[in-house]
Amino acid sequence: MTREEALAHLTASSAHLRGQAARALGVVGRPSDLQRLRLAQKLEMVSHVNYALQDSIRRLAQQQQPQLLAHDEGEVISDDVRRQIRGQAVEWISGFLLHEIASPIGLVRLAAKRELANRWDSSETKRHLESVGRVFEAIETLKNAAAVPRPQEFDLASLIDELIGAYPEDVTEWISMIGSRPFVIKGDPSLIRMVVVNGLRNAVESQQTVGRPPQSHDVTVSWGETDVDYWVSVLDHGLGINGPIETAFEIGNSTKKNHTGFGLAIARQAVETMIGSLNLEPAKDGGALYTSRWRK
Ligand SMILES: Nc1ncnc2c1ncn2[C@@H]1O[C@H](COP(=O)(O)OP(=O)(O)OP(=O)(O)O)[C@@H](O)[C@H]1O
């Protein structure tokens, strides 16, 4: 795409075309295009196009003022800012993937269903497309985990009750809770839900595959606060951690059948969006300890 074409496509009705134009201008644009890019960004409602515009604006602004970039700038960026930049990148890439690939995959599914007719239900194609569908759902959750927090007051203890209550009784009987109630906090309930759900799910799954019947208090969910942050932890007596812990946090790493391996990455993204941290470590007497904390 030439610079002229890209400038013209900035106002196209197709978000796909606007996205292409925004990215092209990061390469072929000139600092004098900054004003048009900034106006386009102000009006842009589709998040991945908006990020593409933001990225191109940053590139062109750097061309305009190269002297402002200190060579050791990396060293002065704080960890929090670095995480926020990473969060924006995650939101941009995941939004882009969903936007660009979701609809072709929908078309593949429709065509396969039509072409396979009564063989569809038992087909490998259907099975594989279901697994692609799981990955897409996980990408969507990851995108939401990187979205700007919307804090409100709510009772964290009730949220945890609700999440544990979603399991059948033969599971809830071995999950215990330690924390004050009500525990009213200000935070984004949907981000906190992602953090607790994934920790709890992993603990329950680990406990269920350990090879002995679960006993009461095998999984314990605790919560509380310090002067500066809130925390939630989940302790289990399951399989424990095998291999390097950081590998478990990488997207797509799973030791379980039919799982996408997104859970820890989503949970870590959600706490980092709230300015916090997430850890998984071997528990003292076997099993694992999952600890999340985020700033008040
Ligand atoms: N409490 C735990 N005990 C033992 N291993 C764990 C625990 N939590 C996570 N892991 C390990 O880390 C891996 C990655 O966890 P993660 O939640 O990201 O993915 P997953 O549970 O495999 O899949 P998904 O969460 O997408 O369903 C797991 O497959 C497991 O090997």
Ligand SMILES: [Mg+2]
């Ligand atoms: Mg998981």
